[in-house]
Amino acid sequence: MVEQPTMVKICDILEESPGVKTFFFQNNLPFVPGQFIMVWIPTLDEKPFTISYIQKDIAAISVLKRGEFTHALHKKRTGDLMGIRGPYGRGFDLQTGLNPCIVGGGIGMASLATVIDSLPDVTIVQGARSASEIIYQKRFPMMKLCTDDGSIGFKGTTVDLLKELLKTQTFDKVYTCGPERMMYKVVELCKNHEIDCAVSLDRYMKCGFGVCGQCDCSGQRVCIEGPVFTSAELSRMEDFGKITILKTGERAILYKH
Numbered sequence: 001m002v003e004q005p006t007m008v009k010i011c012d013i014l015e016e017s018p019g020v021k022t023f024f025f026q027n028n029l030p031f032v033p034g035q036f037i038m039v040w041i042p043t044l045d046e047k048p049f050t051i052s053y054i055q056k057d058i059a060a061i062s063v064l065k066r067g068e069f070t071h072a073l074h075k076k077r078t079g080d081l082m083g084i085r086g087p088y089g090r091g092f093d094l095q096t097g098l099n100p101c102i103v104g105g106g107i108g109m110a111s112l113a114t115v116i117d118s119l120p121d122v123t124i125v126q127g128a129r130s131a132s133e134i135i136y137q138k139r140f141p142m143m144k145l146c147t148d149d150g151s152i153g154f155k156g157t158t159v160d161l162l163k164e165l166l167k168t169q170t171f172d173k174v175y176t177c178g179p180e181r182m183m184y185k186v187v188e189l190c191k192n193h194e195i196d197c198a199v200s201l202d203r204y205m206k207c208g209f210g211v212c213g214q215c216d217c218s219g220q221r222v223c224i225e226g227p228v229f230t231s232a233e234l235s236r237m238e239d240f241g242k243i244t245i246l247k248t249g250e251r252a253i254l255y256k257h
Contacts, residue, residue, distance in 0.1 A: 105178020
């Protein structure tokens with residue numbers, strides 16, 4: 001039996017950047033950082049979003065405006081309703097006593113925000129195309145930033161900046177989320193430095209509970225077996241960083257090596 005959405009009221013909205021808003025709502029979710037919920041707009045559609053903030057009975061999702069559904073979410077105001085179900089999937093295995101590094105690209109930072117909240121003394125790397133796309137600057141002022149155009153922080157990619165940091169620092173664990181091409185390179189870099197890595201994999205999801213197979217990656221259903229995978233698991237997933245499944249169900253080359 002499919003779980004029915006619970007209607008929740010939006011209690012606050014925060015603009016993180018010109019294209020990203022965070023929507024807060026009251027709900028006491030049994031949430032592990034890295035898990036996701038399905039968000040429903042009646043008569044329109046349902047889409048997966050990670051929880052980007054949770055404290056006591058307040059949770060939130062951070063939404064990048066890019067399609068019909070997210071445009072509709074961005075039009076919502078405080079007091080409006082939306083449906084949620086979940087949380088679903090496997091979250092991050094958070095280990096204390098380590099020297100961790102967070103590597104986030106674009107809206108992928110949303111999956112990592114609650115990891116940062118849960119771990120003390122983390123090194124945070126966030127990358128984007130330009131300064132206008134950086135999010136959570138007030139929330140995490142200690143972040144090391146990088147942009148493709150050099151408009152803020154280090155000029156280059158998150159992988160470039162991580163390489164620079166590894167010249168003078170050592171990390172026991174890297175947590176990453178962002179474009180799959182970026183994460184593939186982060187995982188390869190971590191392998192070369194013998195660093196354990198955990199990845200939150202973003203694949204197109206329809207159902208959220210393992211039935212449709214739309215989010216498959218080498219036989220692994222991202223909504224059930226993931227979205228968080230270890231570097232050891234990813235080494236057995238040949239499609240990671242190379243092949244994705246489109247909304248049409250077609251397999252497409254993600255990145256040529």
